[in-house]
Amino acid sequence: MGTGKTGTPIAFLKGQRFGKYRIEKPLGGSGMSHVYLGYDEELEIPVAMKFLMPAFIADESAVASLKKQTRIAMGLNHPNIAATYDLKILRTKYDERIFIVMEYVDGSSLADILKEISTDIRKKLCLSEKNRIPAGQAGIPFEQVKTWAVQACEGLAYAHKKGVYHLDIKPSNLMLKPDGELKILDFGSAMSLQELRNKAADGVILTTALYMPPETLAKSPPAASMDIYSLGATLYELLTGFPPFTGDDLLRKIITEEPKHIREINPGITAQIAETVMQCLRKNPDMRFSKMEELSRELLREPEPEPSPIDDSEPEPEPEPIVTKDEDEIKDKESEIAKPPRIPVLKTGVKHTGRLKRICFRCLIIIFIFGGLFLAYNRGWFNSISRASNGVITDKSTGLEWFVGPDNNTTWHEAKDWVDKINRENFAGGNWRMPTPKELRGIYQRFMGTRNMDPVFETKGWWVWSEKEEGSSSAWGFNFNHGYVYWDDRSDSNSSRVFAVRSR
Known part of the structure:
Protein backbone atom coordinates (compact mmCIF):
# COMPACT_ATOMS: atom_id res chain seq x y z
CA MET A 1 0.00 0.00 0.00
CA GLY A 2 1.33 3.41 -0.90
CA THR A 3 0.67 6.78 0.70
CA GLY A 4 -0.12 10.26 -0.46
CA LYS A 5 1.23 13.46 1.05
CA THR A 6 -1.35 13.25 3.81
CA GLY A 7 -0.39 9.69 4.69
CA THR A 8 -3.72 8.33 3.43
CA PRO A 9 -3.29 4.71 2.21
CA ILE A 10 -3.45 4.15 -1.53
CA ALA A 11 -4.18 0.61 -2.71
CA PHE A 12 -1.88 -0.67 -5.43
CA LEU A 13 -3.38 -2.55 -8.34
CA LYS A 14 -2.23 -5.83 -9.84
CA GLY A 15 0.26 -5.09 -12.60
CA GLN A 16 1.36 -1.70 -11.23
CA ARG A 17 5.12 -1.27 -11.68
CA PHE A 18 7.86 0.33 -9.62
CA GLY A 19 10.98 0.06 -11.72
CA LYS A 20 11.63 -3.60 -12.39
CA TYR A 21 9.15 -4.69 -9.69
CA ARG A 22 5.52 -5.52 -10.55
CA ILE A 23 2.68 -5.73 -8.01
CA GLU A 24 0.86 -9.06 -7.93
CA LYS A 25 -1.39 -9.03 -4.84
CA PRO A 26 -1.54 -7.78 -1.21
CA LEU A 27 -0.17 -10.07 1.49
CA GLY A 28 -0.95 -8.15 4.69
CA GLY A 29 -0.13 -5.04 6.64
CA SER A 30 -0.01 -3.09 9.88
CA GLY A 31 -0.11 0.52 11.00
CA MET A 32 3.40 1.26 9.74
CA SER A 33 3.64 -0.87 6.61
CA HIS A 34 1.86 -2.98 4.02
CA VAL A 35 3.32 -5.97 2.20
CA TYR A 36 2.62 -7.03 -1.38
CA LEU A 37 3.61 -10.02 -3.43
CA GLY A 38 5.68 -8.63 -6.26
CA TYR A 39 7.63 -9.93 -9.22
CA ASP A 40 11.15 -8.99 -10.24
CA GLU A 41 10.83 -8.81 -14.02
CA GLU A 42 14.58 -8.69 -14.56
CA LEU A 43 15.52 -11.70 -12.42
CA GLU A 44 12.16 -13.42 -12.97
CA ILE A 45 11.56 -14.27 -9.32
CA PRO A 46 8.70 -13.53 -6.90
CA VAL A 47 9.55 -11.06 -4.12
CA ALA A 48 7.87 -9.54 -1.08
CA MET A 49 7.56 -5.73 -1.26
CA LYS A 50 7.13 -3.99 2.10
CA PHE A 51 5.87 -0.42 1.67
CA LEU A 52 6.58 1.86 4.64
CA MET A 53 4.57 4.89 5.73
CA PRO A 54 6.23 8.31 5.12
CA ALA A 55 6.30 8.97 8.88
CA PHE A 56 8.89 6.22 9.19
CA ILE A 57 11.43 8.33 7.27
CA ALA A 58 10.25 11.89 7.76
CA ASP A 59 13.70 13.46 7.39
CA GLU A 60 17.00 12.85 5.63
CA SER A 61 18.71 11.41 8.71
CA ALA A 62 15.95 8.81 8.95
CA VAL A 63 16.43 7.96 5.26
CA ALA A 64 20.15 7.44 5.85
CA SER A 65 19.37 5.28 8.88
CA LEU A 66 16.92 3.15 6.91
CA LYS A 67 19.50 2.61 4.16
CA LYS A 68 22.02 1.44 6.71
CA GLN A 69 19.48 -0.87 8.35
CA THR A 70 18.70 -2.44 4.99
CA ARG A 71 22.40 -2.98 4.23
CA ILE A 72 22.78 -4.73 7.58
CA ALA A 73 19.79 -6.95 6.83
CA MET A 74 21.22 -7.73 3.38
CA GLY A 75 24.38 -8.97 5.07
CA LEU A 76 22.50 -11.67 6.96
CA ASN A 77 22.91 -15.02 5.23
CA HIS A 78 21.23 -17.85 7.10
CA PRO A 79 18.75 -20.55 6.01
CA ASN A 80 16.30 -19.53 8.76
CA ILE A 81 16.31 -15.81 7.87
CA ALA A 82 14.36 -14.48 4.89
CA ALA A 83 16.81 -12.57 2.69
CA THR A 84 16.61 -8.81 2.11
CA TYR A 85 17.35 -7.79 -1.50
CA ASP A 86 16.80 -4.09 -2.09
CA LEU A 87 15.55 -0.72 -0.84
CA LYS A 88 13.77 1.74 -3.10
CA ILE A 89 12.81 5.33 -2.29
CA LEU A 90 10.74 6.93 -5.06
CA ARG A 91 9.57 10.53 -4.71
CA THR A 92 7.35 12.54 -7.04
CA LYS A 93 5.54 15.84 -6.61
CA TYR A 94 2.37 13.87 -5.84
CA ASP A 95 3.51 11.24 -3.38
CA GLU A 96 6.45 9.20 -2.10
CA ARG A 97 6.84 5.47 -2.06
CA ILE A 98 9.36 3.73 0.11
CA PHE A 99 9.66 -0.04 0.02
CA ILE A 100 12.01 -2.84 0.97
CA VAL A 101 12.31 -5.85 -1.34
CA MET A 102 12.67 -9.17 0.45
CA GLU A 103 12.64 -12.88 -0.22
CA TYR A 104 9.11 -14.16 -0.76
CA VAL A 105 8.44 -17.15 1.47
CA ASP A 106 5.53 -19.25 0.22
CA GLY A 107 3.92 -20.92 3.21
CA SER A 108 1.95 -20.27 6.40
CA SER A 109 2.94 -18.12 9.35
CA LEU A 110 2.63 -19.42 12.89
CA ALA A 111 -0.07 -16.78 13.34
CA ASP A 112 -2.09 -18.50 10.58
CA ILE A 113 -1.71 -21.82 12.39
CA LEU A 114 -2.76 -20.28 15.71
CA LYS A 115 -5.91 -18.86 14.12
CA GLU A 116 -6.96 -22.36 13.10
CA ILE A 117 -6.78 -23.71 16.66
CA SER A 118 -7.65 -20.65 18.77
CA THR A 119 -11.43 -20.98 18.51
CA ASP A 120 -11.41 -24.62 19.55
CA ILE A 121 -9.04 -23.90 22.43
CA ARG A 122 -11.21 -21.08 23.77
CA LYS A 123 -14.25 -23.34 23.74
CA LYS A 124 -12.38 -25.98 25.75
CA LEU A 125 -11.09 -23.35 28.17
CA CYS A 126 -14.61 -22.07 28.87
CA LEU A 127 -15.92 -25.59 29.48
CA SER A 128 -13.02 -26.86 31.58
CA GLU A 129 -12.78 -26.58 35.36
CA LYS A 130 -10.82 -23.62 36.75
CA ASN A 131 -9.69 -22.61 33.27
CA ARG A 132 -7.49 -25.67 32.90
CA ILE A 133 -7.58 -27.42 29.55
CA PRO A 134 -7.32 -31.22 29.77
CA ALA A 135 -3.81 -32.52 29.09
CA GLY A 136 -3.02 -32.91 25.41
CA GLN A 137 -5.91 -30.71 24.26
CA ALA A 138 -4.31 -27.24 24.42
CA GLY A 139 -2.17 -25.47 21.87
CA ILE A 140 0.17 -27.33 19.53
CA PRO A 141 2.06 -30.47 20.64
CA PHE A 142 5.47 -29.59 22.05
CA GLU A 143 7.40 -31.91 19.72
CA GLN A 144 6.07 -29.91 16.77
CA VAL A 145 6.65 -26.55 18.45
CA LYS A 146 10.19 -27.62 19.33
CA THR A 147 11.21 -28.09 15.69
CA TRP A 148 10.05 -24.55 14.91
CA ALA A 149 11.55 -22.98 18.04
CA VAL A 150 14.99 -24.49 17.52
CA GLN A 151 15.13 -23.15 13.94
CA ALA A 152 14.14 -19.70 15.19
CA CYS A 153 16.87 -19.90 17.84
CA GLU A 154 19.48 -20.76 15.21
CA GLY A 155 18.53 -17.85 12.95
CA LEU A 156 18.43 -15.37 15.83
CA ALA A 157 21.69 -16.65 17.31
CA TYR A 158 23.37 -16.02 13.94
CA ALA A 159 21.98 -12.46 13.77
CA HIS A 160 22.95 -11.70 17.37
CA LYS A 161 26.56 -12.66 16.63
CA LYS A 162 26.45 -10.01 13.88
CA GLY A 163 25.23 -7.43 16.41
CA VAL A 164 21.73 -7.39 14.90
CA TYR A 165 18.56 -7.76 16.97
CA HIS A 166 15.14 -8.37 15.51
CA LEU A 167 12.99 -6.81 18.29
CA ASP A 168 9.69 -7.87 16.73
CA ILE A 169 9.59 -11.65 17.07
CA LYS A 170 5.98 -12.82 16.97
CA PRO A 171 3.98 -15.62 15.30
CA SER A 172 3.25 -13.56 12.17
CA ASN A 173 6.98 -13.02 11.59
CA LEU A 174 7.79 -16.74 11.71
CA MET A 175 6.92 -18.37 8.39
CA LEU A 176 6.81 -22.10 7.66
CA LYS A 177 7.60 -23.42 4.20
CA PRO A 178 5.85 -26.58 2.95
CA ASP A 179 9.00 -28.64 3.67
CA GLY A 180 8.95 -27.57 7.36
CA GLU A 181 11.79 -25.04 7.16
CA LEU A 182 11.15 -21.94 9.26
CA LYS A 183 12.04 -18.45 8.04
CA ILE A 184 12.25 -15.33 10.22
CA LEU A 185 10.66 -12.42 8.37
CA ASP A 186 11.09 -8.67 8.59
CA PHE A 187 14.74 -8.25 9.44
CA GLY A 188 14.49 -5.14 7.23
CA SER A 189 13.93 -3.02 10.32
CA ALA A 190 16.87 -4.52 12.18
CA MET A 191 19.80 -2.20 12.82
CA SER A 192 23.08 -1.95 14.67
CA LEU A 193 23.19 -1.60 18.45
CA GLN A 194 23.79 2.15 18.37
CA GLU A 195 21.02 2.79 15.86
CA LEU A 196 18.59 0.80 17.97
CA ARG A 197 19.59 2.79 21.04
CA ASN A 198 18.89 6.02 19.21
CA LYS A 199 15.48 4.78 18.13
CA ALA A 200 14.62 3.73 21.67
CA ALA A 201 15.71 7.15 22.93
CA ASP A 202 13.20 8.72 20.55
CA GLY A 203 10.43 6.63 22.11
CA VAL A 204 9.81 4.42 19.10
CA ILE A 205 8.37 1.02 20.03
CA LEU A 206 9.86 -1.54 17.69
CA THR A 207 7.86 -4.57 18.69
CA THR A 208 4.26 -5.70 19.05
CA ALA A 209 2.87 -5.13 22.56
CA LEU A 210 1.62 -8.72 23.07
CA TYR A 211 5.18 -10.05 22.78
CA MET A 212 7.09 -7.01 24.03
CA PRO A 213 9.60 -7.34 26.90
CA PRO A 214 9.03 -4.91 29.80
CA GLU A 215 12.43 -3.24 29.41
CA THR A 216 11.38 -1.91 26.00
CA LEU A 217 9.06 0.55 27.73
CA ALA A 218 11.95 1.62 29.96
CA LYS A 219 14.01 2.46 26.83
CA SER A 220 16.70 -0.07 27.76
CA PRO A 221 19.46 -0.71 25.20
CA PRO A 222 18.52 -3.54 22.82
CA ALA A 223 19.96 -6.95 23.64
CA ALA A 224 19.56 -10.62 22.88
CA SER A 225 17.39 -10.96 26.01
CA MET A 226 14.66 -8.93 24.27
CA ASP A 227 14.40 -11.42 21.41
CA ILE A 228 14.50 -14.27 23.96
CA TYR A 229 11.50 -12.77 25.78
CA SER A 230 9.53 -12.30 22.55
CA LEU A 231 10.30 -15.83 21.39
CA GLY A 232 9.28 -17.13 24.82
CA ALA A 233 5.98 -15.24 24.56
CA THR A 234 5.46 -16.82 21.14
CA LEU A 235 6.17 -20.31 22.52
CA TYR A 236 3.72 -19.62 25.37
CA GLU A 237 0.98 -18.85 22.86
CA LEU A 238 1.81 -21.82 20.63
CA LEU A 239 1.55 -24.21 23.59
CA THR A 240 -1.58 -22.71 25.15
CA GLY A 241 -3.38 -20.80 22.41
CA PHE A 242 -3.03 -17.52 24.33
CA PRO A 243 -0.25 -14.90 24.67
CA PRO A 244 1.11 -14.34 28.22
CA PHE A 245 -0.94 -11.16 28.71
CA THR A 246 -4.26 -10.11 27.19
CA GLY A 247 -7.11 -7.71 27.87
CA ASP A 248 -7.16 -4.10 28.97
CA ASP A 249 -4.23 -2.21 30.47
CA LEU A 250 -1.81 -4.51 28.63
CA LEU A 251 1.33 -2.40 29.11
CA ARG A 252 0.82 -2.21 32.89
CA LYS A 253 0.42 -5.99 33.05
CA ILE A 254 3.63 -6.51 31.09
CA ILE A 255 5.57 -4.35 33.55
CA THR A 256 4.01 -5.30 36.88
CA GLU A 257 2.29 -8.70 36.63
CA GLU A 258 3.56 -12.24 36.19
CA PRO A 259 1.95 -14.32 33.45
CA LYS A 260 -0.19 -17.24 34.53
CA HIS A 261 2.01 -20.31 34.80
CA ILE A 262 1.82 -22.19 31.55
CA ARG A 263 0.85 -25.49 33.26
CA GLU A 264 -2.17 -23.80 34.83
CA ILE A 265 -3.56 -23.51 31.31
CA ASN A 266 -2.10 -26.63 29.74
CA PRO A 267 -1.25 -29.31 32.34
CA GLY A 268 -0.03 -31.59 29.55
CA ILE A 269 3.23 -29.67 29.26
CA THR A 270 6.12 -31.23 31.19
CA ALA A 271 7.54 -29.31 34.15
CA GLN A 272 10.89 -29.02 32.37
CA ILE A 273 9.46 -27.37 29.25
CA ALA A 274 7.14 -25.19 31.31
CA GLU A 275 10.06 -23.80 33.31
CA THR A 276 12.04 -23.22 30.10
CA VAL A 277 9.27 -21.08 28.64
CA MET A 278 8.64 -19.25 31.93
CA GLN A 279 12.35 -18.45 32.26
CA CYS A 280 12.19 -16.65 28.90
CA LEU A 281 9.44 -14.44 30.36
CA ARG A 282 11.27 -13.26 33.49
CA LYS A 283 10.86 -9.52 34.15
CA ASN A 284 14.57 -9.19 34.87
CA PRO A 285 16.55 -9.78 31.64
CA ASP A 286 19.44 -11.21 33.68
CA MET A 287 17.15 -14.01 34.85
CA ARG A 288 16.43 -15.16 31.30
CA PHE A 289 18.71 -17.29 29.16
CA SER A 290 21.84 -15.32 28.33
CA LYS A 291 21.83 -16.29 24.65
CA MET A 292 19.78 -18.13 22.07
CA GLU A 293 22.10 -21.13 22.06
CA GLU A 294 21.25 -21.80 25.72
CA LEU A 295 17.52 -21.71 25.00
CA SER A 296 17.98 -24.06 22.03
CA ARG A 297 19.95 -26.56 24.12
CA GLU A 298 17.27 -26.52 26.81
CA LEU A 299 14.53 -27.16 24.27
CA LEU A 300 16.47 -30.09 22.85
CA ARG A 301 17.32 -31.61 26.25
CA GLU A 302 15.80 -35.02 26.91
CA PRO A 303 12.74 -34.63 29.14
CA GLU A 304 13.23 -35.65 32.74
CA PRO A 305 10.78 -38.28 34.07
CA GLU A 306 7.82 -36.76 35.86
CA PRO A 307 7.54 -37.80 39.54
CA SER A 308 4.84 -40.39 40.16
CA PRO A 309 1.85 -39.06 42.09
CA ILE A 310 1.55 -40.26 45.71
CA ASP A 311 -1.34 -42.68 46.20
CA ASP A 312 -3.19 -41.60 49.36
CA SER A 313 -6.02 -44.08 48.94
CA GLU A 314 -6.66 -46.75 51.59
CA PRO A 315 -5.07 -50.17 50.84
CA GLU A 316 -7.53 -52.82 49.80
CA PRO A 317 -8.22 -55.36 52.54
CA GLU A 318 -6.68 -58.79 52.06
CA PRO A 319 -9.17 -61.48 51.05
CA GLU A 320 -10.55 -63.73 53.76
CA PRO A 321 -8.74 -67.09 53.96
CA ILE A 322 -10.62 -70.06 52.55
CA VAL A 323 -11.66 -72.32 55.38
CA THR A 324 -12.33 -76.00 54.61
CA LYS A 325 -12.15 -79.23 56.55
CA ASP A 326 -10.79 -81.26 53.62
CA GLU A 327 -6.99 -80.96 53.43
CA ASP A 328 -6.87 -82.66 50.03
CA GLU A 329 -9.40 -80.14 48.73
CA ILE A 330 -7.12 -77.31 49.91
CA LYS A 331 -4.13 -78.80 48.08
CA ASP A 332 -6.19 -79.21 44.91
CA LYS A 333 -7.26 -75.56 45.06
CA GLU A 334 -3.67 -74.39 45.70
CA SER A 335 -2.50 -76.45 42.74
CA GLU A 336 -5.11 -74.82 40.48
CA ILE A 337 -4.21 -71.33 41.67
CA ALA A 338 -0.48 -71.94 41.10
CA LYS A 339 -1.03 -72.85 37.47
CA PRO A 340 -1.19 -69.79 35.19
CA PRO A 341 -4.21 -69.61 32.91
CA ARG A 342 -3.73 -70.73 29.34
CA ILE A 343 -3.70 -67.68 27.11
CA PRO A 344 -3.78 -68.18 23.33
CA VAL A 345 -0.55 -66.81 21.84
CA LEU A 346 -0.60 -65.28 18.37
CA LYS A 347 2.44 -66.30 16.37
CA THR A 348 4.23 -63.21 15.24
CA GLY A 349 6.06 -64.78 12.36
CA VAL A 350 9.36 -63.07 13.01
CA LYS A 351 11.03 -64.81 10.12
CA HIS A 352 8.36 -63.64 7.70
CA THR A 353 8.54 -60.09 9.12
CA GLY A 354 12.31 -59.97 8.64
CA ARG A 355 11.96 -61.25 5.11
CA LEU A 356 9.27 -58.66 4.39
CA LYS A 357 11.54 -55.90 5.71
CA ARG A 358 14.36 -57.03 3.43
CA ILE A 359 12.03 -57.05 0.42
CA CYS A 360 10.71 -53.56 1.27
CA PHE A 361 14.25 -52.26 1.75
CA ARG A 362 15.35 -53.60 -1.64
CA CYS A 363 12.26 -52.07 -3.28
CA LEU A 364 13.07 -48.70 -1.74
CA ILE A 365 16.63 -48.87 -3.06
CA ILE A 366 15.35 -49.62 -6.55
CA ILE A 367 12.84 -46.75 -6.32
CA PHE A 368 15.57 -44.31 -5.19
CA ILE A 369 17.92 -45.40 -7.96
CA PHE A 370 15.36 -45.08 -10.73
CA GLY A 371 13.95 -41.90 -9.20
CA GLY A 372 17.44 -40.42 -9.14
CA LEU A 373 18.06 -41.44 -12.73
CA PHE A 374 14.73 -39.94 -13.78
CA LEU A 375 15.49 -36.68 -11.97
CA ALA A 376 18.98 -36.56 -13.36
CA TYR A 377 17.72 -37.12 -16.87
CA ASN A 378 15.06 -34.43 -16.59
CA ARG A 379 17.56 -32.03 -15.03
CA GLY A 380 19.84 -32.63 -17.94
CA TRP A 381 22.80 -33.95 -15.95
CA PHE A 382 23.46 -36.70 -18.47
CA ASN A 383 22.41 -35.30 -21.81
CA SER A 384 22.97 -31.56 -21.34
Missing part, protein backbone atom coordinates in the same frame (compact mmCIF):
# COMPACT_ATOMS: atom_id res chain seq x y z
CA ILE A 385 26.42 -31.11 -19.82
CA SER A 386 29.69 -31.96 -21.47
CA ARG A 387 33.24 -31.11 -20.42
CA ALA A 388 36.14 -30.48 -22.76
CA SER A 389 39.72 -31.32 -21.89
CA ASN A 390 40.53 -27.61 -21.49
CA GLY A 391 37.90 -27.30 -18.72
CA VAL A 392 35.16 -25.62 -20.75
CA ILE A 393 31.69 -26.83 -19.70
CA THR A 394 29.02 -26.82 -22.42
CA ASP A 395 25.34 -26.66 -21.54
CA LYS A 396 23.64 -27.88 -24.72
CA SER A 397 20.15 -26.97 -23.53
CA THR A 398 20.93 -23.24 -23.25
CA GLY A 399 23.73 -22.93 -25.78
CA LEU A 400 26.04 -21.45 -23.15
CA GLU A 401 29.63 -22.40 -22.43
CA TRP A 402 31.07 -21.94 -18.94
CA PHE A 403 34.56 -21.80 -17.52
CA VAL A 404 35.23 -21.99 -13.78
CA GLY A 405 37.50 -19.32 -12.34
CA PRO A 406 40.30 -19.59 -9.76
CA ASP A 407 39.68 -21.69 -6.67
CA ASN A 408 40.15 -18.84 -4.20
CA ASN A 409 38.26 -15.90 -2.69
CA THR A 410 37.73 -13.24 -5.37
CA THR A 411 36.55 -9.64 -5.26
CA TRP A 412 34.31 -8.37 -8.05
CA HIS A 413 37.17 -6.39 -9.63
CA GLU A 414 39.47 -9.43 -9.47
CA ALA A 415 36.74 -11.51 -11.12
CA LYS A 416 36.38 -8.96 -13.91
CA ASP A 417 40.16 -8.75 -14.38
CA TRP A 418 40.36 -12.54 -14.62
CA VAL A 419 37.72 -12.63 -17.38
CA ASP A 420 39.57 -9.84 -19.25
CA LYS A 421 42.80 -11.82 -18.89
CA ILE A 422 41.48 -15.03 -20.45
CA ASN A 423 40.08 -12.93 -23.31
CA ARG A 424 43.47 -11.25 -23.88
CA GLU A 425 45.05 -14.70 -23.96
CA ASN A 426 42.31 -15.81 -26.38
CA PHE A 427 41.62 -18.84 -24.18
CA ALA A 428 39.47 -21.36 -26.09
CA GLY A 429 38.66 -18.69 -28.66
CA GLY A 430 37.89 -15.78 -26.30
CA ASN A 431 34.60 -13.84 -26.21
CA TRP A 432 34.15 -14.60 -22.49
CA ARG A 433 32.17 -12.38 -20.13
CA MET A 434 30.82 -12.43 -16.58
CA PRO A 435 27.35 -14.01 -16.34
CA THR A 436 24.10 -12.17 -15.65
CA PRO A 437 22.15 -12.90 -12.43
CA LYS A 438 19.49 -14.61 -14.52
CA GLU A 439 22.05 -16.97 -16.08
CA LEU A 440 23.43 -17.86 -12.64
CA ARG A 441 19.95 -18.51 -11.34
CA GLY A 442 19.37 -20.79 -14.32
CA ILE A 443 22.27 -22.98 -13.16
CA TYR A 444 20.72 -23.24 -9.69
CA GLN A 445 17.27 -24.12 -11.01
CA ARG A 446 18.44 -26.75 -13.48
CA PHE A 447 21.42 -28.33 -11.75
CA MET A 448 20.59 -27.76 -8.06
CA GLY A 449 23.84 -25.93 -7.45
CA THR A 450 27.22 -25.39 -9.01
CA ARG A 451 28.77 -28.52 -7.51
CA ASN A 452 26.88 -30.57 -10.10
CA MET A 453 28.62 -28.62 -12.84
CA ASP A 454 32.09 -28.72 -11.34
CA PRO A 455 33.50 -30.59 -8.28
CA VAL A 456 35.48 -27.56 -7.04
CA PHE A 457 32.22 -26.12 -5.72
CA GLU A 458 31.61 -29.05 -3.39
CA THR A 459 33.19 -27.41 -0.34
CA LYS A 460 33.70 -23.70 -1.08
CA GLY A 461 32.77 -20.90 -3.39
CA TRP A 462 29.00 -20.83 -3.12
CA TRP A 463 28.78 -17.12 -3.99
CA VAL A 464 29.36 -16.25 -7.64
CA TRP A 465 29.74 -12.71 -8.97
CA SER A 466 27.65 -11.47 -11.89
CA GLU A 467 28.41 -8.68 -14.34
CA LYS A 468 25.60 -6.49 -12.97
CA GLU A 469 26.78 -3.49 -10.94
CA GLU A 470 24.77 -1.75 -8.23
CA GLY A 471 25.64 1.88 -7.56
CA SER A 472 29.24 3.01 -7.34
CA SER A 473 30.62 0.38 -4.98
CA SER A 474 28.46 -2.77 -5.14
CA ALA A 475 27.67 -5.56 -7.56
CA TRP A 476 25.19 -8.41 -7.85
CA GLY A 477 25.89 -12.09 -7.43
CA PHE A 478 24.11 -15.35 -6.69
CA ASN A 479 24.10 -17.36 -3.48
CA PHE A 480 24.13 -21.03 -4.51
CA ASN A 481 23.88 -22.19 -0.92
CA HIS A 482 20.32 -20.86 -0.51
CA GLY A 483 19.33 -19.98 -4.07
CA TYR A 484 18.88 -16.22 -4.15
CA VAL A 485 20.29 -13.13 -5.84
CA TYR A 486 22.12 -10.61 -3.65
CA TRP A 487 24.34 -7.60 -3.99
CA ASP A 488 27.44 -6.85 -1.98
CA ASP A 489 30.43 -4.56 -1.80
CA ARG A 490 32.74 -5.21 -4.76
CA SER A 491 35.72 -5.44 -2.42
CA ASP A 492 34.19 -8.35 -0.48
CA SER A 493 35.92 -11.60 -1.38
CA ASN A 494 34.69 -13.96 1.33
CA SER A 495 33.98 -17.29 -0.42
CA SER A 496 33.14 -15.41 -3.63
CA ARG A 497 33.96 -17.04 -6.96
CA VAL A 498 33.79 -16.24 -10.65
CA PHE A 499 32.39 -18.02 -13.69
CA ALA A 500 33.09 -16.94 -17.25
CA VAL A 501 30.36 -17.55 -19.81
CA ARG A 502 29.83 -17.16 -23.55
CA SER A 503 27.36 -18.20 -26.20
CA ARG A 504 28.33 -21.11 -28.41
